[in-house]
Amino acid sequence: xxxEDRATxxxxxxxxxxxxALLRAVAAGDEQAFARFYDLVSARVYxxxxxxxxxxxxxxxxxxxxxxxxxxxxxxxxxxRGSATSWVFTIAHRRAxxxxxxxxxxxxxxxxxxxxxxxxxxxxxxEEAAAKMERESVRRCLKTLTVLQxxxxxxxxxxxxxxxxxxxxxxxxxxTVKTRMRDGLIRLRDCLGVEVAA
Amino acid sequence: xxxxLDVHSLAGPYSLDALDDIERELxxxxxxxxxxxxxxxxxxxxxxxxxxxPTWAVPPPRLKTAVMAQISGTxxxxxxxxxxxxxTPALRWRHRSRSLVAAGVAAVVAAAGVYVVQELxxxxxxxxxxxxxxxIESVLTAPDAKLRAVNxxxxxxxxxxxxxxxxxxxxxLADATEPGPDKAYQLWLxxxxxxKSAGLLAPDQVSGMRLVSGVRGTNILAMTIEPxxxxxxxTTSVKAQVPxxx
Numbered sequence: 001x002x003x004e005d006r007a008t009x010x011x012x013x014x015x016x017x018x019x020x021a022l023l024r025a026v027a028a029g030d031e032q033a034f035a036r037f038y039d040l041v042s043a044r045v046y047x048x049x050x051x052x053x054x055x056x057x058x059x060x061x062x063x064x065x066x067x068x069x070x071x072x073x074x075x076x077x078x079x080x081r082g083s084a085t086s087w088v089f090t091i092a093h094r095r096a097x098x099x100x101x102x103x104x105x106x107x108x109x110x111x112x113x114x115x116x117x118x119x120x121x122x123x124x125x126x127e128e129a130a131a132k133m134e135r136e137s138v139r140r141c142l143k144t145l146t147v148l149q150x151x152x153x154x155x156x157x158x159x160x161x162x163x164x165x166x167x168x169x170x171x172x173x174x175x176t177v178k179t180r181m182r183d184g185l186i187r188l189r190d191c192l193g194v195e196v197a198a
Numbered sequence: 199x200x201x202x203l204d205v206h207s208l209a210g211p212y213s214l215d216a217l218d219d220i221e222r223e224l225x226x227x228x229x230x231x232x233x234x235x236x237x238x239x240x241x242x243x244x245x246x247x248x249x250x251x252p253t254w255a256v257p258p259p260r261l262k263t264a265v266m267a268q269i270s271g272t273x274x275x276x277x278x279x280x281x282x283x284x285x286t287p288a289l290r291w292r293h294r295s296r297s298l299v300a301a302g303v304a305a306v307v308a309a310a311g312v313y314v315v316q317e318l319x320x321x322x323x324x325x326x327x328x329x330x331x332x333x334i335e336s337v338l339t340a341p342d343a344k345l346r347a348v349n350x351x352x353x354x355x356x357x358x359x360x361x362x363x364x365x366x367x368x369x370x371l372a373d374a375t376e377p378g379p380d381k382a383y384q385l386w387l388x389x390x391x392x393x394k395s396a397g398l399l400a401p402d403q404v405s406g407m408r409l410v411s412g413v414r415g416t417n418i419l420a421m422t423i424e425p426x427x428x429x430x431x432x433t434t435s436v437k438a439q440v441p442x443x444x
Contacts, residue, residue, distance in 0.1 A: 043255060093247070162211070
């Protein structure tokens with residue numbers, strides 16, 4: 001990765017620095033690197049929390065917890081197991097899901113199915129071209145799934161339902177839901193060209 | 199719950215955080231010993247994380263201010279000496295789940311160099327673990343089983359499934375913060391105001407599952423950080439407590 005942009009010392013989300021390099025610097029206690037890393041991931045951490053929790057104030061709390069956890073545990077990031085951004089989004093997703101599950105009693109959650117069409121309002125942002133392309137390809141690849149694969153995956157990921165709840169919501173057998181989640185993810189993986197050098 | 203051969207099929211739900219705490223723990227036990235599963239799960243998790251891309255929404259600027267202020271006073275954890283998805287056997291409470299046989303075989307093949315040692319160790323563990331797994335399943339499937347979960351102070355979750363009829367509980371700790379050098383998490387059953395030790399984790403251990411006996415008539419299951427050798431009574435403030443009545 002090039003690093004001329006660093007000479008300007010302007011923390012910028014478009015700085016041409018890899019997320020992995022930033023995270024390594026964060027692990028060494030570099031607060032400026034952390035600020036740049038924050039700029040790189042915060043819109044997705046916050047957006048994801050807001051999507052799962054459907055509440056801006058709670059999303060803000062969760063995003064703060066996540067970013068502090070990133071600072072605290074950056075040393076545990078293992079590049080052979082995946083990218084730095086997916087490491088952060090995995091932490092963020094888990095936190096958001098834990099919160100949404102602990103707040104709502106299991107029985108009520110399933111009845112409270114929210115229309116999937118609901119989207120976070122599209123804020124005006126300075127968008128990085130690459131990130132925008134990734135968003136578009138995720139949307140495009142989701143469309144290549146079967147209806148059941150897509151519903152199973154999006155209900156679990158964006159609404160935080162367990163696969164048992166998803167099975168109930170979709171009125172589908174448990175083994176089918178498990179399998180559709182897995183083969184749907186495999187199809188997404190191939191469509192997005194995701195590889196992990198393990 | 200799932201049968202042994204079923205565990206592998208949880209890779210999809212696991213990657214989407216769509217398992218409950220107990221199944222997640224079982225699945226993590228499984229992937230520790232199964233290298234092909236670990237690679238698949240790494241790829242599926244990476245894929246699942248891509249789903250965060252379209253959720254993009256700019257947080258209010260005060261969030262960055264708050265985060266930067268908080269991190270400058272927050273101590274960082276030491277780098278892990280091992281990849282995060284793999285824990286060494288010594289650091290684990292219960293060594294193999296119901297996936298024991300399949301997973302054990304995979305581990306032996308992978309570690310061909312230490313085949314004999316591994317096989318002996320696994321065989322011993324298998325006997326102990328099978329008995330314990332059966333007891334754990336009995337608690338989880340007991341008609342009077344109750345599940346309660348709380349956040350651990352500083353991070354992580356403590357989940358407890360109790361069965362008064364069986365007088366046993368299954369305790370699952372997930373993703374707690376490191377207890378510090380020469381310290382370990384210790385569990386307590388509290389009856390009235392009298393605490394009794396319900397088990398000590400390995401130093402550094404931040405996740406795991408354990409079977410606890412003698413829960414009937416106790417009010418609270420609590421967790422504290424103690425010296426690595428354990429304490430007779432809690433000596434520090436409680437990091438998590440789960441009421442067992444009501």
